[in-house]
């Protein structure tokens with residue numbers, strides 16, 4: 001039922017690109033929920049007035065106040081960066097204060113906290129000398145390392161954080177156009193650490209944003225490409241150079257040539273993985289397109305845009321995969337919107353729809369509509385035809401403008417709104433957004449008051465209202481420049497402690513002499529088994545028989561002929577390291593330790609890599 005009262009609010013806020021659809025019921029829900037969501041985000045950040053997260057340091061984003069089932073009382077680099085992109089945009093769009101909190105101060109807290117977090121040595125490694133510690137996905141909320149077993153590293157983190165910092169500098173320049181010196185001296189070295197990591201490691205495997213699959217993810221790679229393009233534009237503005245940014249054309253080549261599944265007509269979420277049983281139909285590329293969204297880019301921009309045919313084709317395949325999967329969707333066919341999950345094979349909490357993914361299904365379409373309207377034309381091609389005929393049965397391959405364009409866009413808008421209506425249906429009266437929606441009962445489930453859910457609601461509402469983030473350079477030359485043939489290149493970076501030390505980072509001092517040791521295990525683990533290394537060095541948990549092993553071996557270079565797993569470790573030289581291999585059986589949740597301890601004498605730090613070859617064997621295997 002649509003309310004009859006005329007809402008002028010939506011009309012006043014309308015952008016030139018989005019024609020507001022009259023849907024008062026939905027609009028008043030969005031307005032109310034958006035107003036609730038920003039304070040809810042800030043309650044999950046440490047150090048602020050009205051914070052719900054006691055013990056979290058200033059500027060630390062807690063994923064959720066939930067401490068059991070699941071325990072999300074940690075800070076993830078990804079969740080934090082995505083949240084801060086939203087907060088910075090809110091500031092740019094004109095929100096100065098929320099309650100007693102000034103958003104400017106909230107952002108400064110974040111940048112100080114991250115400058116220090118970059119330097120915290122953790123199970124992924126350390127900042128100095130090779131940056132490996134930057135790939136660590138999560139920390140305790142007092143900025144200390146988390147030693148438990150985890151899918152690490154996760155390489156989207158540094159890229160997203162670089163973009164969040166660069167957006168924060170946009171906000172600085174709006175207020176203080178002469179701030180170049182501060183930005184160059186304070187922000188740039190922190191940004192450059194993350195860009196260096198991206199330039200150095202983009203071509204190695206890491207865990208995806210769902211923390212499950214070790215390989216190369218479309219979302220991660222897209223975030224890496226965006227970060228380097230943005231970094232190069234900022235560098236120019238600051239009269240600095242960004243050497244790692246020169247990797248951008250290689251990353252683009254990799255993105256464009258490996259992820260498109262021609263037969264299935266969708267973008268693969270992950271490649272170079274050992275997850276042979278999965279379709280790789282996943283919301284990951286949709287989140288990627290949202291992150292790459294730039295209102296100034298055309299639909300054929302190299303950085304995949306929301307209005308690109310491949311995005312829309314993927315949207316259809318992904319949404320269709322959930323229609324008959326979740327009972328609450330009641331097998332609804334297009335153009336009815338449904339509740340959306342991460343990917344159809346998901347089993348986490350039995351595999352449910354999530355708020356962030358259902359909101360993403362809407363947001364990416366609002367982005368696409370804005371782009372089509374700005375371009376004043378829409379081309380339906382073979383790739384996007386099925387997406388469009390679902391919503392507008394008369395669509396055929398060809399170009400549309402004028403009234404035809406508007407009619408198609410109205411249908412897309414109605415479809416997009418449908419996903420927000422699904423969220424509305426499953427949002428409790430008090431507006432709390434958990435992580436998930438139970439697929440059978442529709443009850444909110446998993447982590448309560450998930451920061452990312454609220455942030456996702458706000459970005460959806462911004463886009464629907466025609467509020468777009470500043471252009472990040474998707475139409476720049478660098479963003480569209482791809483190498484002709486793809487190469488596994490890498491930038492050999494040096495990392496800086498400079499700003500962190502000024503911000504009060506502990507353990508900075510004079511870096512000691514470090515040596516790179518490559519632990520190489522020749523072991524063919526069965527599917528569902530993971531190989532870990534533990535040892536008396538803090539990098540390996542500091543314990544030969546810990547409750548949970550901490551350094552998972554990277555299997556990125558694994559081939560059928562060479563089943564090698566490696567852990568590259570930068571350690572202080574000289575020293576003696578005692579270590580063991582551990583095998584995790586994922587399904588049974590058990591760990592089998594080798595029954596012998598190995599010893600390695602770390603050689604002099606002469607710049608040479610020390611390789612240690614092992615053939616682990618496990619009792620009972």
Ligand code: NOJ
Nearest residue numbers: 070209210211212347348
């Ligand atoms: C598995 C989930 O699928 C993943 O997303 C989550 O982060 C980890 N478990 C830890 O809770």
Ligand code: NOJ
Nearest residue numbers: 063076078079209210211
């Ligand atoms: C699980 C999600 O899969 C991951 O993306 C997120 O970072 C954590 N939960 C924390 O919210």
